[in-house]
Amino acid sequence: MEKISIVGAGSWGTALAFVLAENGHDSLIWTRREEQSNEINTQHTNDQYLPDIQLPENLVSTSDLAATVHHSDIIVLAVPTIAMRETCKKIQAEIKKPALFVHVSKGIEPDSLKRISEIIEEEIDESMRSAVVVLSGPSHAEEVVLRHPTTVAAASSDMEAAERVQDAFMNNSFRVYTNADVIGVELGGALKNVIALAAGISDGLGYGDNAKAALITRGLAEITRLGVRMGADQQTFSGLTGLGDLVVTCTSVHSRNWKAGNLLGKGQSLDKVTNEMGMVIEGVRTTKAAFQLAEHFNTTMPLTSALYSILFGEIPPKQAVDQLMSRGKKQEIDMFFGGI
Known part of the structure; x- marks a missing residue:
């Protein structure tokens, strides 16, 4: 089993943390708000984003970004595109060992016209990232947490990393394919x-x-x-x-x-x-x-x-x-x- 951190506790970040925790991984989800973290830890809910859903009891939350970064070898970035660059800068300031970065955000940065993987590569030093993988596809958080059949793709120039992400997320209701076309998947x-x-x-x-x-x-x-x-x-x-x-x-x-x-x-x-x-x-x-x-x-x-x-x-x-x-x-x- 993997040690995995999810940065961002909105609906999609929480749904993916739900999948990872159910798959038995040591999963830690970060949120900026301590009250939201406490809700996840004590009530096992995140009602603002996924009302009426009971989260796995082995899913742990924190509002400490440094602890989140240090926890894992795989870091899932689930923050909005507008916050991605600043979040990566904060992670770069805390990270001490290389990690596999998985991003699940869908957007392009205006003006710079950078895709998300390019932002990550600009802000996280090459020595601190073993690979970057994009996880994307037709997937509503509301259906994922109900275990409705969902299929997505893990894309990377490093196919071993893509397969590692495939193995981490895949289960009977969440199917993952690999893909080498990062540009196409992100666009x-x-x-x-x-x-x-x-x-x-x-x-x-x-x-x-x-x-x-x-x-x-x-x-x-x-x-x-x-x-x-x-x-x-x-x-x-x-x-x-x-x-x-x-x-x-x-x-x-x-x-x-x-x-x-x-x-x-x-x-x-x-x-x-x-x-x-x-x-x-x-x-x-x-x-x-x-x-x-x-x-x-x-x-x-x-x-x-x-x-x-x-x-x-x-x-x-x-x-x-x-x-x-x-x-x-x-x-x-x-x-x-x-x-x-």
Whole structure:
């Protein structure tokens, strides 16, 4: 059994800690808030993020980051993208021996346009990381803790490290595949949040299944086109971390990005939606990064551009849809590598 630390006790970090503890690993989960740590340790619950779920009694929590870092040979990073760089800096200040880093966040840093693994490699000294693995796929925390069948991918340039993560997490309800395409897995996981926001807006406007199917299909085309330009394997986007994650995030009531888009489609402002949700909406920040990436790689991404205009250009959602539908004619064969 492994000694594993989970940094971040939100819904996803807690769900993964749930899996690891049930698998018999020596699991320690870190949270900034001492009261949350005490709740996990004494009541074996985390009601703010996973209400009505009983956590394994062998799952231990702490608010001491140094103790968390020193505890393990595997460190799972489950903090929002916006907090990833600062969290890694704090870990670097405490770490004393090399660890295998697993990140489970789905986003891209605006302006720097760095993927999460690149942020980790910048902030954690090479001598203190044995490998970096991405764990991603269509996986809602609310279903994982109910032991509903879930399948994800562990991606790394170091396949031995990916297999070690596969062994740590895999059980009868949580299946893990390995993948060598880190770029594709990270981009699929991040950019699907952009399309999920758009899908929520479509539903908020009262559009139906036709529009949703078009968004998912054309969204996948945009993600694939950009990913290939950035060096990803095209096939990755047909897999769990591409099409799989896109479908679940665009269609599920558990998706916070879909929920945020739905509220935007119903006429609420971005500020009001953000305050009402009370949780990080990764797709908002990632939309800015995706728009910047499209410009940097000279890639046509009409859905991303339209969503950027809604979020940051204050164009009404209905107007953005009308502009998308009135663009010039195209052949469908151009969908993935031409303009759509």
